[in-house]
Amino acid sequence: MTHASQIASEYGYKVIAKPLPQEVVALSVARKLRIIVNSKLPEFRQNFGILHELAHIQLKHTQPYTCEMENEADELAAELLLPSALIGRETNLHTLKEKFPYVSYEFLARRLADRGHLIAIYDNGQLKTKNGLLNGYQGRLIKQAFMEKQDIRGNGCRVFFIPPSGTWERVILIGTGNE
Numbered sequence: 001m002t003h004a005s006q007i008a009s010e011y012g013y014k015v016i017a018k019p020l021p022q023e024v025v026a027l028s029v030a031r032k033l034r035i036i037v038n039s040k041l042p043e044f045r046q047n048f049g050i051l052h053e054l055a056h057i058q059l060k061h062t063q064p065y066t067c068e069m070e071n072e073a074d075e076l077a078a079e080l081l082l083p084s085a086l087i088g089r090e091t092n093l094h095t096l097k098e099k100f101p102y103v104s105y106e107f108l109a110r111r112l113a114d115r116g117h118l119i120a121i122y123d124n125g126q127l128k129t130k131n132g133l134l135n136g137y138q139g140r141l142i143k144q145a146f147m148e149k150q151d152i153r154g155n156g157c158r159v160f161f162i163p164p165s166g167t168w169e170r171v172i173l174i175g176t177g178n179e
Contacts, residue, residue: 003102004050007080008035011058015050025049030057044104051077082111091117091176093160094151105162109172118157118175122146124168138173145171 005015013028017039020027026037026049035053037046055076061069082103090096096108106121106129113119113131120130120138125146138157145152145159146169152159162170 004047004054004081008050008054011054013054013057017046026053028053028057042104044102044107047081047102048077048107051080055080078107078111078114082107084111084115087111087115091158091174093162093172093174105160105170105172109174112174118173120173122171122173124170132175134173138175142171142173 008015013033013035016034016036018036019040020036020038022038022040024038025041025045026035028035035050037050039046041049052073055073056065056069059069059072059076061073065073082100086100087096090099091112093105093108097103097105100108109119109121110129118130118132118134120134120142121128122142125143137154138159141152141154141157141159145161148161149169150161152161157173157175159171159173162172164170
């Protein structure tokens with residue numbers, strides 16, 4: 001049973017894992033107290049999808065969902081999956097991943113962004129996401145982390161080399177402001 005399945009069951013919902021089309025993470029059948037999740041996806045992706053659907057139910061959203069509803073569901077799902085209070089002051093992604101193995105590195109970085117940290121996520125050297133301005137120094141640290149395939153520490157930031165999965169490599173910059 002996934003972490004999110006346990007949470008969903010506390011709310012009275014049964015989670016059923018089965019193959020769904022690639023673009024579908026999860027869906028809910030509220031009247032039957034069921035959440036169906038795509039069994040073809042990694043567990044950390046399933047976890048978020050389950051709680052996203054539970055959030056729609058708890059927030060009493062009705063379809064078609066608006067962008068605002070989707071954002072609300074994302075925020076509640078994130079808080080259900082990993083309450084900000086559990087993160088504390090920790091900013092080391094590897095330490096957080098050991099503590100919370102049921103979520104992805106990207107999710108952990110986004111939770112740090114929710115707490116006001118600068119983040120930048122690069123997949124195969126291409127910027128995927130950021131929530132602030134990056135300077136040239138930070139860009140050089142990111143390139144260095146890709147080339148050396150290791151974590152890099154710099155003035156006010158850390159760049160984490162994430163162990164490869166499949167054909168992509170990822171680095172995540174966390175601006176801590178205190179190093």
